[in-house]
Amino acid sequence: MSDMPTSERARSAPDAVLRLADIARTYNPGTPAEVRVLAGVSLDLHAGEAVGLVAPSGAGKSTLLHIAGLLDTPDAGRVEIEGCDLSQASDRARTLARRDRIGFVYQFHHLLPEFSALENVMLPQLAAGASREAARQRATALLALVEVDHRAWHRPAELSGGERQRVAIARALANRPRILLADEPTGNLDPTTAEHVFTMLMTLVHAEGVAALIATHNHALAARMDRRLELRRGRLLPQG
């Protein structure tokens, strides 16, 4: 590898599924309430890897995930998904990219209360044009992978916290996104349940080959990811 010319190395390196290049974001610029949250964040995220985004509360993890997930636009910099710069794309292009290429998991499950676990995992697929049968098959398989298939017909209120979060993970992966963005996905769970849900999340990331960026305060869980990045003073640094 070391004998290989730089251009060859560049060609043989796997392409990033998600590339953030020099992202900057300041809230309330030019006012006394100005907060410079991101000051030149760059990141390459590859298929099948889980990257831990580690930082204390208030450091800008949610801001970074919102920008990566095309929910917010940076003041400067590029958000490239599979080589396509979407940071300044039309609302429609960004909405379609979110629907088809990005899955989100939040600290709170955000499942629809009037639908069953199975239906919650089917709905994003139906919205993207899948047939009912295809959506049901995919939802059933995903619920089995996260070991909640025996609760498929339960509504969220009839599930435990860990089960709800596992359904939320299944739903995030329903449309076979290339990217999974997770914001403290186990933050509301007790340590034993958090450990179980996290193990399922890692299994799914590797089984589905999705590129995952997972924000967490939990250093023990972060240590089990493929690599870790620390957000400090608006920049990303490799960690341990």
Ligand code: ADP
């Ligand atoms: P984290 O997810 O790491 O806790 P956030 O990205 O939520 O951090 O917030 C980073 C900083 O930006 C915090 O100081 C927060 O108060 C501030 N902030 C977040 N959103 C806004 C907003 N819409 N307007 C002004 N300041 C904000």
